[in-house]
Amino acid sequence: MTTQSVSVENGVNVAALLGAREALSQAPEAARFKWRATSKWLKGTHSRATVEGFFGLGGEQTHRQPFQFDSDHPEIFAAEDNGAAPVELVLVALAGCLTAGVAAVAQKRSIQLKSVSATIEAPMDLQGILGIDPNVRNGFDRIKVHYEIDADASAEEIAALVAQSQKRSAVFDAITNPTEVAVTTSKA
Amino acid sequence: MFPGQVGVIDVVVIGAGHSGLAMSRVLGERGIEHVVLDRGQVGNSWRTERWDSLRLLTPNWMSRLPGYAYRGDDPDGYMSSQQVLEFLENYRNWASVPVTSDTLVTSVAADGSGYRVATSRGVWLCRAVVLATGGFSQSFVPRIAEGMPRGVQQLHSRDYRNPEQLAKGRVLIVGGSATGLQLAQEVHGSGRPVTLAVGEHVRMPRVYRGRDIQWWLLASGLLDRRIQEEEDPERARRVPSPQLTGTSGVTLDLNLLRDQGVEIVGRLAGIRDGHAQFSGSLWNTCMLADLKLNRLLSAIDQWAARTGCAPHVGPPVRYAPSAVDDRARLSLDLEEEVATVIWATGFRPDYSFLEVPVLDHKGRLKHDRGVISEPGLYVLGLPYLRRRKSSFIHGAEDDARELGAHLADFLASVGSRLRFAARL
Numbered sequence: 001m002t003t004q005s006v007s008v009e010n011g012v013n014v015a016a017l018l019g020a021r022e023a024l025s026q027a028p029e030a031a032r033f034k035w036r037a038t039s040k041w042l043k044g045t046h047s048r049a050t051v052e053g054f055f056g057l058g059g060e061q062t063h064r065q066p067f068q069f070d071s072d073h074p075e076i077f078a079a080e081d082n083g084a085a086p087v088e089l090v091l092v093a094l095a096g097c098l099t100a101g102v103a104a105v106a107q108k109r110s111i112q113l114k115s116v117s118a119t120i121e122a123p124m125d126l127q128g129i130l131g132i133d134p135n136v137r138n139g140f141d142r143i144k145v146h147y148e149i150d151a152d153a154s155a156e157e158i159a160a161l162v163a164q165s166q167k168r169s170a171v172f173d174a175i176t177n178p179t180e181v182a183v184t185t186s187k188a
Numbered sequence: 189m190f191p192g193q194v195g196v197i198d199v200v201v202i203g204a205g206h207s208g209l210a211m212s213r214v215l216g217e218r219g220i221e222h223v224v225l226d227r228g229q230v231g232n233s234w235r236t237e238r239w240d241s242l243r244l245l246t247p248n249w250m251s252r253l254p255g256y257a258y259r260g261d262d263p264d265g266y267m268s269s270q271q272v273l274e275f276l277e278n279y280r281n282w283a284s285v286p287v288t289s290d291t292l293v294t295s296v297a298a299d300g301s302g303y304r305v306a307t308s309r310g311v312w313l314c315r316a317v318v319l320a321t322g323g324f325s326q327s328f329v330p331r332i333a334e335g336m337p338r339g340v341q342q343l344h345s346r347d348y349r350n351p352e353q354l355a356k357g358r359v360l361i362v363g364g365s366a367t368g369l370q371l372a373q374e375v376h377g378s379g380r381p382v383t384l385a386v387g388e389h390v391r392m393p394r395v396y397r398g399r400d401i402q403w404w405l406l407a408s409g410l411l412d413r414r415i416q417e418e419e420d421p422e423r424a425r426r427v428p429s430p431q432l433t434g435t436s437g438v439t440l441d442l443n444l445l446r447d448q449g450v451e452i453v454g455r456l457a458g459i460r461d462g463h464a465q466f467s468g469s470l471w472n473t474c475m476l477a478d479l480k481l482n483r484l485l486s487a488i489d490q491w492a493a494r495t496g497c498a499p500h501v502g503p504p505v506r507y508a509p510s511a512v513d514d515r516a517r518l519s520l521d522l523e524e525e526v527a528t529v530i531w532a533t534g535f536r537p538d539y540s541f542l543e544v545p546v547l548d549h550k551g552r553l554k555h556d557r558g559v560i561s562e563p564g565l566y567v568l569g570l571p572y573l574r575r576r577k578s579s580f581i582h583g584a585e586d587d588a589r590e591l592g593a594h595l596a597d598f599l600a601s602v603g604s605r606l607r608f609a610a611r612l
Contacts, residue, residue, distance in 0.1 A: 028549070142468075142514060160479045166472040167388075176468035177457040 012107040030057045046072040046082040091120045091143070094171045098145065101165030111157060114150040143175065193310035197221050198599060200305045201318040202296075204230045204287045206253060206276060207569030208320030210584035212285040213254040214592035220599065224285055224320075225307060227292045231276040233324070238269040240350045241374060243434025245366060246402050246580060253279050254585045264400070266434030272581075296565075297543040301602060303564065315602060316564040316595055319553075323570040323579060324535035330362075333531065335459035341528040345371060348530055351378030357527025358382070360464060360520065362456045364389035364473075365428045368532035369440050372450050373433075375530075383520060384445065385466055387455030391477040391510070392430040393439045396488065398502040401432070408491040411577040412586075415557060418572075425572040428534075442474065442510050453516050464520045474510035482506060537570065558591045564598055566591050 024031040033056035039049040052066040070083030084092065095118045106113050122143040128136035149158045166172045199215060201208045204226035215222045226232055244251070249263035251272075256279050260271075267275065280287060292308040296317055305312040327344040336342055341355055345367045351374060361372050364386030376382040392401050405411045418424040433440040442452050454470035485506065492498040520526060539547060546553055546560050554561040557574045568587050569579055577583030 156479065156482065159475070160483075163472055163476045163479055166469070167476065172469070172472075176454070178460065178465045 008107065008110045008112045010103045010107045010113045012104045014104065014107045017104060018108075032056075042082075043080075044072070045077070045079045046070065048083075087122070087124065087140070090175070091122055094143065094145065094169075094175060095120055097169045097171035098147075098162070098165050101169050102147070102149070102161050105161050105164045105168075106151065106153075109157070109161070111151050111153045111161065114152075115148075116150075117148045119146045119148075120144070190310055191308070194313060195223075195310060196313045197223055198314060199223075199316045199318060199595065200225060200303070200312050200314045201320055202293050202305070203320035203322065203569075204276075204280070204285070204289070205233065205320065205322055205569065206231075206581045207322060207584045207588070208318070209276060209279055209283065209285050210253050210588040211318050211320055211568060211592060212287075213283045214588045215595070216283065216285075217254075218592060218596050220592075220596060222286065223312065224287045225291045225293055225305070225312075226287060226289050229289045230280050230285075230287055231273045233322075234269045234273045234276070237346045239345070239348045239371070242269050242370075243267065244272060244581075245429075245432045245434055246582065247400050250402060250406065250580075250582045251275060252582050252585070254283075254588065256282055264436065266436075275581075293541050295541050295543050298562070303544075315599055316566065318591070318595070319539075319560075319565070319567040320569055321538065323537045325538035326536050327531070328534050328536045329531045330456075330533055332456065332459050333529075336529065337462045337523045340522050340526055343528070343530055345530060345532040346535070351375050351380060354378075354380060355527040356380065358525050359528045359530060360385065360456075360522070360526050361530045361532055363387075363532030363534070364431070364442075365532065365534070366430065366432050366440075367534075369431050369442075369445060370433050371530055371532055372445055373440060373448065376445070376448060376450050380527075381449075381451070383451040383453055383517075383526075384442075385453050385456040385464075386442065386470065386473065387467070388428060388473050389477050390428055390430040391441055391481045392432055392484070393441075393507065394432060394435070395437055395439070396485065397492070397504065401430075404488045406577075406582075407497075408488055410487070411575065411580075411583070413576045415572055415574055421572075424576075425570075427572075441507075443508060446511055446513075451517070452513070453520070454518070459522065462521065462523045464522050464526075466516070466518050466520070468518060470516055471512045471514070474512050478509050558587060559594055564595075564602070566595060 033054065035054050037049050037051045039047050041047050047070070049069045049071065050066050051063065053060060053062045055061065069089065071086045071089060072082040073079035073085055075081045099116055099118055102116055103113060120143065122140040124140050125136045127133040128138040147162050149161070151158055198220050199222035201211050201222055201224040204224045208224050208226070209230070212222060212224050229235060243266035245266070247263065248258045248260060248265050248267060251258045251267065258275070288309070290309070293305060294308065295306045297304050299313060302313060302315045303317050305314060305317060327346040329344060333342065345363070348371060354375065358381045359375050360383045361368050361375065362385045364384065368384060368386070372382050372384040394401060396404055415421050415424065431441055446452055452470070454467035455473070456464055457467040458465040485504070489504045492501060522529070537553070539551070539553060544562050544565065546562050546565060548554050553567055555567055558566055558568050560567055567573070568591055569584065571579045573579070574587045574590065575583060578587050
């Protein structure tokens with residue numbers, strides 16, 4: 001592995017991350033986070049979700065500002081296409097998580113990144129969600145992610161960055177492993 | 189010793205496996221009075237907890253204990269359980285190890301300035317206790333097993349002997365280390381279809397450049413690597429055992445099993461409504477294993493070139509990447525399609541008899557390379573305790589010598605046993 005003593009700067013504060021790892025291994029309660037989002041229906045298939053607060057380090061936390069995400073369906077579904085399709089947002093989340101991981105692992109391994117691009121493709125058979133064929137699942141058939149990375153490292157070291165990022169990715173885990181989902185309702 | 193009897197001694201060693209025998213030899217050389225207790229006989233787990241075809245993963249020439257090397261006529265072979273047992277028994281006799289067998293330790297508690305070791309056959313009062321029960325005392329089955337449908341036969345690899353004990357029908361084997369792969373091959377060979385669920389794993393060829401991979405690991409110093417050299421010791425200790433089999437020249441890996449017809453799927457992530465759910469991370473776990481394998485081989489090649497042994501060995505090679513079926517199934521109907529599940533999910537140490545506050549919030553022993561947080565308590569034989577080879581038979585000597593030296597200093601510092609006995 002290339003080891004550079006200075007000047008690798010991917011904009012990730014690895015010392016802080018490692019500090020947090022050390023601190024949280026000593027205080028497992030502080031490591032228990034809760035992520036939240038709210039969503040409001042606007043019209044048709046168009047909704048707007050907001051994320052702002054979350055719980056962690058033993059208390060309520062907030063983002064620097066609220067972030068909003070519009071989701072809708074494309075026009076070919078007779079919708080207005082006011083935002084990404086929810087399934088596309090899943091891919092966005094996966095890319096965001098894996099790429100953050102690539103940057104963090106690269107910083108830790110003293111690898112200077114020059115560019116990182118990910119392309120994600122996820123085939124889906126709509127016969128599932130449309131209820132045409134009960135043997136077809138609703139979700140993706142599979143997800144293919146391709147990374148093109150320019151960095152001061154060998155092809156093998158770059159492959160190892162991406163592999164390690166998957167190993168430590170929350171979204172990768174959430175997609176590849178089953179998660180209990182409980183949906184409840186109340187009348188407003 | 190009989191129930192109700194009390195014995196007084198300097199050191200009690202718990203466990204008459206290779207670690208306990210090695211420690212006994214070291215203590216004997218130092219003239220330290222001790223006894224080695226075992227719930228059964230010497231090498232008990234080799235006698236009672238191994239499948240029929242099992243072979244050691246290290247070649248015979250590597251098997252050695254303090255002062256005692258392999259003496260057989262097949263240095264490049266791999267011992268069966270019976271041969272391991274004979275090796276340990278021969279060592280016990282050669283080194284005159286004071287083993288008290290069929291003695292189950294029920295508790296270890298602080299007692300004055302020493303310890304009280306209660307057993308099924310009386311009590312020992314001692315200055316120091318060495319835990320040599322190893323890291324593999326209890327079979328480990330993940331909690332998701334609770335969701336298993338009733339009609340499915342389940343067993344842990346510890347209770348597996350041969351395929352004949354299994355019902356006809358598909359066998360789901362959970363675990364991608366040496367055990368899982370070996371059982372997958374054997375069970376598949378018996379005519380039962382096999383699905384093998386594989387999580388993170390360590391891939392290794394049996395023979396590399398004409399030499400056993402263990403030769404390379406030993407010669408290049410990788411097996412002597414110290415735990416304090418590891419950036420993340422906890423993680424280094426958790427690395428799964430490599431996919432190896434004790435058959436000359438045979439590399440057992442996922443590609444071979446796949447070619448033979450074993451179905452490879454991702455890590456068993458859950459059981460729901462009678463269906464096993466497999467992780468979609470198989471691609472990544474295989475990629476990680478391939479990358480690590482190539483890093484290991486590169487390190488070996490560099491060492492070979494640097495030390496000049498390269499001309500005497502074969503040329504460097506690289507192996508085909510792990511073939512992953514991108515349509516690997518993500519679920520399996522256990523009730524309909526599976527007759528038996530074998531958990532090749534490993535073991536955990538058993539510290540339930542310790543009545544001394546030496547476990548952390550996760551039930552792990554608090555120790556520094558075998559020196560437990562309470563003075564006079566020691567552990568050895570755990571994976572990567574001090575060196576990467578710590579849990580291997582050949583790894584026992586160095587650890588036993590170093591911990592034995594520490595223990596001798598400790599005994600010297602707390603004074604003679606006679607004063608201790610006089611207190612009674």
